[in-house]
Amino acid sequence: MRIGLFVTCLTDTLFPDTGRAVVTVLERLGHQVDFPAGQTCCGQMHFNTGYRREAVPMARGFAAAFGGYEAVVTPSASCASMVREYYPALAAGAGDTGLARAVAEVTPRTYELSVFLADVLGVTDVGAYFPHTVTYHPTCHGLRMLKVGDAPLRLLRAVRGLNLADLPDAEACCGFGGTFAVKNADTSSAILDDKLDAIVESGAEVITAVDMSCLLQIGGALSRRGLGVEARHLAEILAETA
Structure with a gap:
């Protein structure tokens, strides 16, 4: 194709x-x-x-x-x-x-x-190997508008070596919302704090999603706090083979 x-x-x-x-x-x-x-x-x-x-x-x-x-x-x-x-x-x-x-x-x-x-395509096993504990954040647009459903989770479950951890209150927003994070910074940060607490509770080494915008928001805060959790897009995990 x-x-x-x-x-x-x-x-x-x-x-x-x-x-x-x-x-x-x-x-x-x-x-x-x-x-x-x-x-x-x-x-x-x-x-x-x-x-x-x-x-x-x-x-x-x-x-x-x-x-x-x-x-x-x-x-x-x-x-x-x-x-x-x-x-x-x-x-x-x-x-x-x-x-x-x-x-x-x-x-x-x-x-x-x-x-x-x-x-x-009907493909979930793309030949990926990623030996880490990963949790998945369903982004607001993906969850509520595009309705990607469990497609990302099916792909993650098929990755060899990957341990998929549940994310508490997974469907809660990360606080980004495009210009919302700029115009309403305090509210955005408060929402983000809850998301970070959930990520830590999951025990994951890596947080993934299908939007780099949300991962930008989450990954920046994880880095500033020194929490030792990496933010990586789903595509990057699926591209790994060794």
Whole structure:
């Protein structure tokens, strides 16, 4: 299958190893992965803060960059949610029938990585080996909007050597919420403190998720506290073989 990698802004600029891990896993499974150079931000930050008109060109650019692929895969449930759930509304609000057609064609083929692997390809064992105790944080967009379900957990359970630890109150937010963490820093930090306590209680060496945005929030706090727990994206775990 010819797949377009939608790497997202955060991954591209701050966590390129996550993008490389996605490519490693998909190529290991025999797929051709391309990186369309024309891709840009999905426009989620603009959309969420009320700048919907400014987000329209980003939806148009996405459709142009990824229109020719059998599937578009991203390591971000948050950005996948933006594309799948809100691009149709953007196109409709703009009154652009051409954009609406392009969006209708590409959005159903846009997938978050774990959903693509476990539910679209029907693969849970990707040949990974990761001998560590890991706990999984279900991110808000993945859990409540994209509804990735247990796809990440099925993938983690199939990793050789991995001990999957339960995360207490797992479905609680980490406090990031994009611009929420900036505009409501005190509230965000209080929510994050609860999440860190849960991670420590789990006994995990590694906390994983399907959004680098949440792992940025969690990983930064873990490092500042010196808790000795590493934050790693699911793709990075799945890419490990030794």
